[in-house]
Amino acid sequence: VPDKALKKFSLYGFIFPALMAGIFLKFFFSVHEGFWSDELLSLNYALNSNSQSIYWDNTPPLFYFLLKQWLHWLPHDPLGLRSLNLLVSLLVPVVAFFSSGKIFFSSERWLYAALLSVSSLSLFFGTEIRVYGLVELVAVWNLSLFLQAVKAKKASGWLAFSGLLLLSLHYFTVLLVAAELSVWLFLFPRQSKEMFKSRWQVVLAALVVVLIGAMIWKGIDFRTLKSRALNDPSYYLNGMYRIFRLLCVDSNSFALLFAFLLWRDGKLRPLQYVLSFCLIFSMVVSGLFSLEVLNPRYFIFLNPVIFIVLTAAFFEKKKINRAVAAVLVALNLWSVYRSLGLQKSGMKPAADYINTHYVPERTWLLIPENRAYYYPYLSAFSADPAGPRGKKSVLVLCKEISLSEDLMRRTFADLQAQGFVLKRTIAFGPKSGEGVFEVMVLHEMERRSL
Amino acid sequence: VKALEIIRKGMLVYLTAWAFFELAVLVVHLF
Numbered sequence: 424v425p426d427k428a429l430k431k432f433s434l435y436g437f438i439f440p441a442l443m444a445g446i447f448l449k450f451f452f453s454v455h456e457g458f459w460s461d462e463l464l465s466l467n468y469a470l471n472s473n474s475q476s477i478y479w480d481n482t483p484p485l486f487y488f489l490l491k492q493w494l495h496w497l498p499h500d501p502l503g504l505r506s507l508n509l510l511v512s513l514l515v516p517v518v519a520f521f522s523s524g525k526i527f528f529s530s531e532r533w534l535y536a537a538l539l540s541v542s543s544l545s546l547f548f549g550t551e552i553r554v555y556g557l558v559e560l561v562a563v564w565n566l567s568l569f570l571q572a573v574k575a576k577k578a579s580g581w582l583a584f585s586g587l588l589l590l591s592l593h594y595f596t597v598l599l600v601a602a603e604l605s606v607w608l609f610l611f612p613r614q615s616k617e618m619f620k621s622r623w624q625v626v627l628a629a630l631v632v633v634l635i636g637a638m639i640w641k642g643i644d645f646r647t648l649k650s651r652a653l654n655d656p657s658y659y660l661n662g663m664y665r666i667f668r669l670l671c672v673d674s675n676s677f678a679l680l681f682a683f684l685l686w687r688d689g690k691l692r693p694l695q696y697v698l699s700f701c702l703i704f705s706m707v708v709s710g711l712f713s714l715e716v717l718n719p720r721y722f723i724f725l726n727p728v729i730f731i732v733l734t735a736a737f738f739e740k741k742k743i744n745r746a747v748a749a750v751l752v753a754l755n756l757w758s759v760y761r762s763l764g765l766q767k768s769g770m771k772p773a774a775d776y777i778n779t780h781y782v783p784e785r786t787w788l789l790i791p792e793n794r795a796y797y798y799p800y801l802s803a804f805s806a807d808p809a810g811p812r813g814k815k816s817v818l819v820l821c822k823e824i825s826l827s828e829d830l831m832r833r834t835f836a837d838l839q840a841q842g843f844v845l846k847r848t849i850a851f852g853p854k855s856g857e858g859v860f861e862v863m864v865l866h867e868m869e870r871r872s873l
Numbered sequence: 874v875k876a877l878e879i880i881r882k883g884m885l886v887y888l889t890a891w892a893f894f895e896l897a898v899l900v901v902h903l904f
Contacts, residue, residue, distance in 0.1 A: 609877050682888040685881055696877045699884040 433530065433737075438537040442516065445540025448759070449512050452550040453505045457771025459861060460822075462552040463797060466504060469494055485591040486554040504552060511556040512549035516540035518560060519727065522567035525574070527734070535734040539563070542730060543758040548720040551767075554592050555723045561588045562599065562724035566694070566731065569603050573693040576611060587630055595721045597635065602700035606693060683747050684732045691735050698728055769852020769863035773820060774800035776851065776865065787814040791821055791834050816869045817843050823850065823862035835866075843868040 458466070468476050469490040477487035490507055497503040516536035523532050539545060549556035565585035572578045586603070589596035681702065685695050705722070736748035777788065778801065788804040789811075790797050797820070798804075811817050817838055825831055835845075846869045852862045 606877065610874065679888075679892045682885060682892055685885040685888065695881055699877075699881045702884055703880070 433534055433537075438533050441537035441541045445516060445537075445546070446513065448541070448546050449509060449550055451763075452546055453509045454502055456767060457774075457800070458501075458504075458552070459768030459770055460797070463770070463799070465490065465552045466799075470499075482554060482593055483591045485588075486557055489557075490552070505550060508550050508552055508556045511560050512545060515545060515549065515556075515560050515563060519563045519567075519730075522564050523731075526567060526570045526731075528738075531734055531738055534737060535730060538730045538734060538752060538755075539727065541756065541759060542726055543755050543762055544720065544723050544726050546759055547762045547765075548723060553720070555720045558589065558592050558596060559723045559726055561585055561592065562596070563727045565589060565599070565603075565724075566697075566727050569697070570691070570693060570731075572607075573610065576614065578607065578614075583626070587626070589724065590630060593721070596724050597631070598701050598704045599697070599724045600631065601704060602697045605700050606696045609696070610693065680729070680751055683736075683751065684729065687732070687736055687739070687744050689735055689739065691732055694728055694731060698725070701725060701728075766853045768861045769850065770797065770861070771800060773851040773863040773865055776849070777801060777818060777820070778803060781816075781818065785815045786818055787811040787816075788818045788820065789834070789838075791819065791825075791830055811838070811841060811843070814870075816846075816867060819866040819868065821864055821866075823864050826864065838868055842871045844871050 464480070465487065468479050468487045471479075477484040477491060480487065493507045494504065497506055502509075516539050519539045520532050520536040523535055527535060545556075545559055549559055565582065565588075568579060568582040568585055572582050586600045590600060681698070684698055733748045733751060736744045739745065774797075781788075781804075783803050786804075787810065788801060819834065819838070821831060846867045848867075849865045850862055851865065
């Protein structure tokens, strides 16, 4: 039974301010920063004149298809380009509110929508021009349907459809769909037989097989499969550590968060099972396939799981549950505050620096790694086919992490052979060690005077 | 459902143990 004092405090002290803050912050995150290279990559796929370009990424093409249709009608300025993701991320709390009618009381629904609208993962990744905002939106719908299905002991066609949508957006959602299927099989072994008789589920199962096949075909080389996971437990820990680093500030609170989500009793037991399966599957996948970079945004579909359980915890009798949930929400808000000052990329500052300090007639710009989509920021320096011949200086712009690659070594050796010497190196973007984002490095080389 | 409970409790123990392990690492690091 909801506590009256809590309800009153929540409505005027938290829920409305949080919803307003969510709307404001989503606009803020959409306009305050330049694009980082993954966003430029998305735009390149969606706007490329080659009709096959939406299939170039190693994720399913649905998002690029939608983005292509959307951008056909909208201006290509920063807000216009990010408008699809802005709309999607604004819809997340709306869908959360309307889809949770059968699993929550009305005050719980308001709190759920409010918490989700200021979640740090949602704000930081939902508004960028990648698929993650849409994944979160569909996951919110999917998880509400899943809980309804468990309650009614009957899976609806819409549940299968939302799972299918998730799988057509991002491969990592296989973890969620597989976890839901596993829990369903354990909970209702008898109905499972019927499940496979229904058309929707057969279609879904077939598509899971096709998508996993496509994933293996596109991305995973079984020759690189390592047995490291079997003998090195720290490998799991490292992978798990990265999953919700942004949300939970550090790994201690991350482990505590999940322990809390799995520990508390209540009506959301099925969700705890789903979460357990997701964690186990992600460990197995990261271990078997040696996926060292587990960026938190790949797991954005677990965001609604976290906030459903936190919401329910606020309406429990045990004070300890409310206290822990309050601490975790405070950590999330701190994470939002931290992300306000976090720069994702040095791309825009580097491009601004180049545009103000150099003249195209004297300087040749080289962007190795064949990343022609960086050029929107550097239109004056569009790739000159004549190369460095006749130019006084050469600029090499690359990501800090690619400096150690063979391509870069060959590039520098080649330029040195043509008589250029390194004059200075400037770094742009987030400070080293600040998470997963890109530091851009600009090397200025000058022609050696004879 | 019994199997699900075992899986859930296993993960709970694992994550709690890890949280304390990380806490210990933090304490050692601080002093």
